Amino acid sequence: GQQLNQSPQSMFIQEGEDVSMNCTSSSIFNTWLWYKQDPGEGPVLLIALYKAGELTSNGRLTAQFGITRKDSFLNISASIPSDVGIYFCAGQYTGAGSYQLTFGKGTKLSVIP
């Protein structure tokens, strides 16, 4: 199947710092989604993006749908300890069945108080 390249794989940051992670694909995507997974839990949707160039915020989180439709980034500003977890990008690419998503392998975020 299609693959998403998500980077970085892991990050250690100081509380209060800003964080940036991104996903790229060789295929054009129609939709980009960003999820967060707390330890021992299922992923929870953070932000959904549906149009190329779209920039969307959710509190301290900001995500953008790349203009080429092949990439997306997620920024977290002023990180706090509860931001710890694994962040996944997911997308639906042109030509996929309407029901399927392709997931990145995740960015594991650790926040040092």
Next chain:
Amino acid sequence: DVKVTQSSRYLVKRTGEKVFLECVQDMDHENMFWYRQDPGLGLRLIYFSYDVKMKEKGDIPEGYSVSREKKERFSLILESASTNQTSMYLCASSHGQEETQYFGPGTRLLVL
């Protein structure tokens, strides 16, 4: 709020046992999915279903089967569990043509 529940948070089974993982969603979603999550490999799609009694293979269906007898319930079956099926299993659901999937809390399965 969308609620997706999974029957067990933790399971320990022996090699060769038949294992049932149950998933229920309460939002009348048409589509349901089973993934497994392993370190370094991310989420991999096992099976999905877009209607009652319908099922489609995902990327890694070998060693698994599924059942969707009711719209709200999607079961994953390991016919004869093996140690390489030790993993975190995640169920998800989505509505119609919408892409957004909502996940359950996961079942961590250990096969000894």
